[in-house]
Amino acid sequence: MFVIGGGNTAMDAARTAKRLGGNVTIVYRRTKSEMPARVEELHHALEENINLAVLRAPREFIGDDHTHFVTHALLDVNELGEPDKSGRRSPKPTGQIERVPVDLVIMALGNTANPIMKDAEPGLKTNKWGTIEVEEGSQRTSIKNVYTGGDAARGGSTAIRAAGDGQAAAREIVGEIPFTPAEIKDRVERAAKYTELGQIEQTIVGKVPLAGGIVEFTVRAPMVARSAKAGQFVRVLPWEKGELIPLTLADWDAEKGTIDLVVQGMGTSSLEINRMAIGDAFSGIAGPLGRASELHRYEGNQTVVFCAGGVGLPPVYPIMREHLRLGNHVTLISGFRAKEFLFWTGDDERVGKLKKEFGDQLSLIYTTNDGSYGVKGFVTGPLEEMMKANQEGKGRSIAEVIAIGPPLMMRAVSDLTKPYGVKTVASLNSIMVDATGMCGACMVPVTIDGKMVRKHACIDGPEIDAHIIDWDKFLPRFNAFKAQELESKKKHGFA
16 A cells, blocks of 8 residues: 655554555655654654655556546656755656556645634634644643644644643643542533433434425434524434435424424435435434524514525524514515425414414515415515615614525525625535534635635534625535536436
């Protein structure tokens, strides 16, 4: 197998791979004497019979069309060029190419510090190199009760140093725990009970087809139900080798230990989920995740407007309910493609029951693209009428707008409200993959104080100020894998 990279990162990866068996070669662009690795790391690698391919650089990896596994690597053969002002000689291609057989390639390139750390958490102090600052002789960061170590604080270093930092941080944390041994024992026992609850099989206990390929599931998930707040979501793994899917919480019942999820069958995974039946269990549901909705009490003749597009209604529902319970007047503008796609709108359904409970405190406006129910057109039509009326001093003043639905709809709402200066937030859970801040797939380009920064929809959201989002950069990402999605649907008989 081949490890592509340099320095301690490659050494650590190579030594781990070697212990799994087989031959291991590290590909270096520079000579051994110039490798940015610790001498002891190099000696350990040589002791374990790890080969060093110096002055080589990966050019191309060749795979088998049937198995899709890598079979060969093409390497550029380099030579050392003339010294620069510092005396350092950089490699340059000779034009020769080596073809070598491989069965596994590990990319072990050294990385710089995560550039979005300081933007994602303004209270976290970093130095000019972008690594996290810690107190002298400590692993404590500038944020209370938060500790760090390893490359995040040191920059490029070894795995053993990272492990040592972890131990040091653990000792500090233990030393600062303000509990007696009896209290610690009690907390550990209670934590064990929570663990048991978290391991309960997340079984479907209710399934209701709503409309147009949209299905509502009630799922047993007591740990999620007891902690859920309006605006949060869960990450669902439908089966062991399935796809991770973020789904906004439509409702929950802490006493029964259940949550409600609404799934629209669009891609392979969501279509497969909608085939699941009562009694089936998900492989895993993690949550609640994301920041809860920010709720404010608005006095006087004001209203909070919700623009829900299609399956945007389920995530809107719990947020709208909390605003009503807080005493705010709420206006719901809910848009559907046509009458046959309506759900939750009947007198004995969720929105209808809210209307019965709160009366005139809740105003309902429904739109359909074809005019088959309610107002003909999109949610932006009634919203624009409300804002124009506000300019003329008529109607309730719009305190804020919450838009949840298709990305193009949220962008349209944002573009409409921005000239009026009306606070607007968009919920962006549909762009997520990992949903815990690790993968970076849900990065949202936003402009703050004239500067472009990046936020994670999963940990900074899902609700983000719609007026600071760079929609021109953001929207194209929703279509990045359309071809692969279609191919997957064909492969599984859905297209």
